[in-house]
Amino acid sequence: MKLTVWTYEGPPHVGAMRVATAMEGLHYVLHAPQGDTYADLLFTMIERRSKRPPVSYTTFQARDLGGDTANLFRTAAQDACDRFRPEAVIVGASCTAELIQDNPGGLAEALGLPVPVIALDLPSYQRKENFGADETFLQIVRHLARPMARTARVSCNILGPTALGFRHRDDLVEITALLEEMGIDVNVTAPMGARPGDIARIGAAHFNVLLYPETAESAARHCETAFGQPYTRTIPIGVGATRAFIAEVAALAGTALRPDEARLRQPWWAASVDSTYLTGKRVFLFGDATHVIAAARIARDEIGFEVCGMGCYNREQARALRATAKAFGVEPLITDDYLEVEAAIAALQPELILGTQMERHIGKRLGIPCAVISAPVHVQDFPARHSPQMGFEGANVIFDTWVHPLVMGLEEHLLHMFRDDFEFHDAAGPSHHGGHAPRPLSDAPGALPPDTQDISEQKMPAATAADRPDAAAPAADSIVWLSDAERELKKIPFFVRGKARRNTESFASGKGLNEISIDTLYEAKAHYAR
Amino acid sequence: MSALPAGGCRDLPVLRERGQREVFCGLTGIIWLHRKMQDAFFLVVGSRTCAHLLQSAAGVMIFAEPRFGTAILEEKDLAGLADAQTELDREVDRLLARRPDIRQLFLVGSCPSEVIKLDLAKAAERQSARHAPHVRVLNFSGSGIETTFTQGEDACLAAMVPVLPQTPARELLLVGALPDVVEDQALALLAAMGIAPVRVLPARRLGGMPAVGAHTVFALTQPFLADTREALLRRGARQIAAPFPFGEEGTTLWLRAVADEFGVPADLFESVTAAPRARARKAVAAQAETLRDRTLFFFPDSQLEVPLARFLARECGMRPLEVGTPYLHRDILGPDLDLLPQVPVLSEGQDVDRQLDRARAQRPDLTVCGLGLANPLEAEGLATKWAIELVFTPVHFYEQAGDLAGLFARPLRRRALLSPATALEAAE
Numbered sequence: 001m002k003l004t005v006w007t008y009e010g011p012p013h014v015g016a017m018r019v020a021t022a023m024e025g026l027h028y029v030l031h032a033p034q035g036d037t038y039a040d041l042l043f044t045m046i047e048r049r050s051k052r053p054p055v056s057y058t059t060f061q062a063r064d065l066g067g068d069t070a071n072l073f074r075t076a077a078q079d080a081c082d083r084f085r086p087e088a089v090i091v092g093a094s095c096t097a098e099l100i101q102d103n104p105g106g107l108a109e110a111l112g113l114p115v116p117v118i119a120l121d122l123p124s125y126q127r128k129e130n131f132g133a134d135e136t137f138l139q140i141v142r143h144l145a146r147p148m149a150r151t152a153r154v155s156c157n158i159l160g161p162t163a164l165g166f167r168h169r170d171d172l173v174e175i176t177a178l179l180e181e182m183g184i185d186v187n188v189t190a191p192m193g194a195r196p197g198d199i200a201r202i203g204a205a206h207f208n209v210l211l212y213p214e215t216a217e218s219a220a221r222h223c224e225t226a227f228g229q230p231y232t233r234t235i236p237i238g239v240g241a242t243r244a245f246i247a248e249v250a251a252l253a254g255t256a257l258r259p260d261e262a263r264l265r266q267p268w269w270a271a272s273v274d275s276t277y278l279t280g281k282r283v284f285l286f287g288d289a290t291h292v293i294a295a296a297r298i299a300r301d302e303i304g305f306e307v308c309g310m311g312c313y314n315r316e317q318a319r320a321l322r323a324t325a326k327a328f329g330v331e332p333l334i335t336d337d338y339l340e341v342e343a344a345i346a347a348l349q350p351e352l353i354l355g356t357q358m359e360r361h362i363g364k365r366l367g368i369p370c371a372v373i374s375a376p377v378h379v380q381d382f383p384a385r386h387s388p389q390m391g392f393e394g395a396n397v398i399f400d401t402w403v404h405p406l407v408m409g410l411e412e413h414l415l416h417m418f419r420d421d422f423e424f425h426d427a428a429g430p431s432h433h434g435g436h437a438p439r440p441l442s443d444a445p446g447a448l449p450p451d452t453q454d455i456s457e458q459k460m461p462a463a464t465a466a467d468r469p470d471a472a473a474p475a476a477d478s479i480v481w482l483s484d485a486e487r488e489l490k491k492i493p494f495f496v497r498g499k500a501r502r503n504t505e506s507f508a509s510g511k512g513l514n515e516i517s518i519d520t521l522y523e524a525k526a527h528y529a530r
Numbered sequence: 531m532s533a534l535p536a537g538g539c540r541d542l543p544v545l546r547e548r549g550q551r552e553v554f555c556g557l558t559g560i561i562w563l564h565r566k567m568q569d570a571f572f573l574v575v576g577s578r579t580c581a582h583l584l585q586s587a588a589g590v591m592i593f594a595e596p597r598f599g600t601a602i603l604e605e606k607d608l609a610g611l612a613d614a615q616t617e618l619d620r621e622v623d624r625l626l627a628r629r630p631d632i633r634q635l636f637l638v639g640s641c642p643s644e645v646i647k648l649d650l651a652k653a654a655e656r657q658s659a660r661h662a663p664h665v666r667v668l669n670f671s672g673s674g675i676e677t678t679f680t681q682g683e684d685a686c687l688a689a690m691v692p693v694l695p696q697t698p699a700r701e702l703l704l705v706g707a708l709p710d711v712v713e714d715q716a717l718a719l720l721a722a723m724g725i726a727p728v729r730v731l732p733a734r735r736l737g738g739m740p741a742v743g744a745h746t747v748f749a750l751t752q753p754f755l756a757d758t759r760e761a762l763l764r765r766g767a768r769q770i771a772a773p774f775p776f777g778e779e780g781t782t783l784w785l786r787a788v789a790d791e792f793g794v795p796a797d798l799f800e801s802v803t804a805a806p807r808a809r810a811r812k813a814v815a816a817q818a819e820t821l822r823d824r825t826l827f828f829f830p831d832s833q834l835e836v837p838l839a840r841f842l843a844r845e846c847g848m849r850p851l852e853v854g855t856p857y858l859h860r861d862i863l864g865p866d867l868d869l870l871p872q873v874p875v876l877s878e879g880q881d882v883d884r885q886l887d888r889a890r891a892q893r894p895d896l897t898v899c900g901l902g903l904a905n906p907l908e909a910e911g912l913a914t915k916w917a918i919e920l921v922f923t924p925v926h927f928y929e930q931a932g933d934l935a936g937l938f939a940r941p942l943r944r945r946a947l948l949s950p951a952t953a954l955e956a957a958e
Contacts, residue, residue, distance in 0.1 A: 001607055001617035001624060003573075005599045010582040033641045035555020035674025038583045040902030050909030052902065059551045062644065062675040076550070083883060095577035096641035099608070124577060125605045157823070 002471055006338045006358055008313035012122035013094045014039050015132025019092060021053040021163035022191040027086035028055045029077045031097035031104045046379050047164055050281035056080040070102045077108050088196035089113060092120035106163060130214040130314050133162055137191055138218040144199040147227050150206055154253045155185035157205040159220050160212035161192035166375040167389045168192060174391035180314045181259040182249060203227040207252045213317060214288050237294035239302055239395045264392040266399045270303055278303055284350035285310040286341055286359050287374025289317030293324045295354050295373045298398060309348050352406060430449055479508050481516045488518050503528055540867040542876050544858060551882025552902050553831060553856060554684025555674030558587050562922060563686055566707040569633040569735050570597040575650060576640030603642055610850045612650050622657050626665055631942045633736040636686060639671035644663060657862060666736060680754040680832045680854040683707055687731055691761035697741035702728045705758060706751035709924040716927055719785060722802040723794045742767050749788055751926060754833035756859045773865040777841035777931045778810035796925040806928035813932020814845050820939040822847035827894035829903060830880050831917035836863045846935050851892050854885060893932060895937060911940045
């Protein structure tokens with residue numbers, strides 16, 4: 001038994017739903033009590049799908065338990081086939097139905113339904129959502145795909161995109177276009193958009209493009225063994241990874257065609273001087289292993305951040321993440337306990353979090369900006385605009401997304417000069433995020449470990465003795481600006497001049513000075529600079 | 531009131547259906563109960579699905595450190611390798627040590643804990659003894675095999691009734707978790723009529739929990755509290771039957787029933803209610819312009835459907851085509867059913883696919899349904915109102931009557947605002 005407040009992954013049958021909902025012509029008969037229908041809203045509300053997920057829930061109740069829950073399942077399966085006329089059916093149990101051991105697979109088999117029936121065995125008390133998706137897709141491919149002759153032209157399948165995936169919709173558009181530019185046909189894309197009949201002809205492709213190991217690695221492995229199809233190992237997230245992916249695909253396809261890089265802006269955006277301020281910013285990464293590993297490379301090699309920690313919530317992919325963490329010289333954090341992640345972030349005090357929606361909330365509490373790089377998804381992760389993570393456009397999108405929570409280049413430069421100004425200080429937050437100044441921790445709800453608070457105190461504008469006016473110090477209005485200092489002040493751009501004046505006066509006041517000279521002005525500037 | 535359409539749905543035949551239900555389970559009630567009871571923690575003993583439901587239904591992490599959580603059963607708990615009771619004690623000890631502000635702990639049963647027959651009553655008793663007097667531990671079931679959505683609140687309140695202290699006093703007890711602002715309005719109206727003291731179940735804190743006895747009279751503010759009502763009757767309390775306080779008419783009839791019980795003079799009643807009644811009427815009238823003569827279809831959800839249909843039909847001029855409710859408690863809904871103009875279909879329970887067929891055939895102007903159905907129906911060109919907002923939003927009593935009507939008017943006004951071309955694209 002383990003106390004959980006928030007979870008990164010749903011139960012495995014939700015993973016199965018992500019596969020079923022992504023596909024066409026497939027129906028999922030789920031042996032489950034009534035409350036489990038909540039999962040429909042994940043798809044209709046978060047992803048704004050215009051159709052109900054193709055799932056029939058048997059909706060058994062307490063009074064059925066002593067009686068015939070198996071019969072409820074039979075009726076639901078038969079009704080679903082009659083009403084929705086699917087080309088194939090997947091059947092399984094949610095956590096509660098697993099306990100009553102009705103064997104949905106056997107029951108559906110005995111019904112003699114006119115379509116293939118694929119039984120799912122998803123252990124709800126051991127595994128989670130990603131496993132559920134991966135295993136479901138594997139079973140669908142095992143049951144429906146058969147060895148067959150390769151297509152005449154070089155072709156591949158794209159494996160992995162599901163419903164409720166983090167930017168799967170847009171990644172698919174990007175990668176499909178990229179493959180087309182390389183002269184490679186897409187034989188089947190699955191699960192997203194595939195019908196059971198499409199799955200049957202997976203074997204015709206020359207190789208597989210595996211976009212998301214979380215949801216399709218088992219199926220890709222199966223195809224490698226059963227049909228001799230190699231699959232791509234590189235996940236094309238980031239400029240370097242996209243180029244490496246293109247090279248890998250080109251080798252598999254034996255093509256010399258390369259996609260056009262003209263639309264790739266990220267490298268110049270990172271090289272241009274406004275981005276100087278990104279140098280060495282400490283970032284913490286957390287999410288699913290695939291997105292975190294890709295993000296770590298982008299952060300270090302393509303944006304110039306310093307990766308100060310990384311972790312993932314899915315143990316299935318933990319080995320790869322550990323290897324990456326080792327290469328980056330940081331401790332890997334493999335956990336699905338959000339409190340542990342919060343503690344790690346609080347201890348490391350990064351300047352930016354690249355995480356999931358959970359870390360976004362942690363960031364809000366700790367006053368640390370956050371950009372979202374991975375599932376679990378939120379309604380915000382399904383923007384109306386095209387917003388991929390993969391390919392060249394994905395690299396552009398990622399640059400914008402990660403930089404957005406931070407203050408802008410010139411703005412940060414000014415903040416460094418006048419860091420303690422009453423309205424122009426670090427804690428006021430980026431000026432393009434109106435009204436979102438992080439609260440001091442002492443006001444934040446909820447108990448935090450004391451060490452967190454200590455660290456955050458340091459992050460708040462330092463209140464040194466020199467800054468604090470006290471009774472013995474001259475009041476600011478009794479301080480005289482010497483004429484050369486006054487002239488020097490006028491050389492400072494008008495939009496920061498008032499702040500420079502106040503900061504200098506406050507510095508002078510702290511030092512017990514009555515006069516401000518040019519030296520005082522520059523000593524003040526040096527004092528406020530980092 | 532004599533001008534309003536004649537009612538009478540009490541003896542209407544009910545279409546009873548059994549099939550797939552597109553409704554939340556009772557655990558969902560925790561989302562508003564934990565806001566209401568400010569020193570309570572709700573510990574669900576269940577599966578990852580339970581935790582995921584709470585997270586999804588609540589919206590991801592609205593509250594930084596919520597006062598609810600899930601003790602997730604693992605393989606070893608089920609296989610009997612670990613004593614689930616010992617494991618639970620350990621988690622509770624850890625939780626209470628971390629949260630000294632918690633005075634009431636509810637162990638909430640779930641589908642898996644019910645199926646494996648994990649005895650949470652025994653656990654609550656043991657833990658109560660262990661953590662008394664600082665923390666009181668009770669249990670109830672929010673499982674989907676036993677409770678539908680708002681029944682979770684009913685189960686929670688019903689669990690509290692037997693442990694309420696005894697009182698010989700003649701006191702009014704209001705039963706049902708209302709938002710504080712609404713509760714305060716109700717208490718102010720009753721106080722102005724000279725009815726005092728008035729107790730509330732659930733109270734905001736453990737120390738404020740009411741006492742109950744043979745001279746207690748109670749009024750329900752929510753129609754889904756059947757088990758709580760039974761439990762109060764067993765304690766000797768007496769119910770004041772009334773329509774539910776939705777809209778100007780419902781609120782007035784509810785208040786009048788209470789006022790009559792306490793012998794409030796008619797002129798005092800009139801002077802207390804006249805101004806807010808006028809405000810409510812005016813506010814409802816503004817929204818009713820949008821709602822009048824529009825057809826209405828309720829999918830079963832919160833058990834508020836019958837009183838809301840009554841309000842929308844009588845005060846807003848809507849025409850209900852089907853009023854579906856998970857359970858139809860005639861004992862509780864009688865006064866509302868009497869007022870509800872005869873509706874073509876009054877249904878109890880659900881077979882969602884058949885009900886969708888009926889809705890599609892009738893194409894109502896407004897469909898009230900759960901979040902799983904709303905966008906798919908919108909895409910088919912049907913305007914919808916998410917039912918869950920009706921339990922999360924302050925909608926009771928006079929000052930909210932206009933807001934309540936507004937919840938139904940907004941989707942229709944929005945639809946009229948968006949250009950037809952855009953609407954067509956959304957429906958593909």
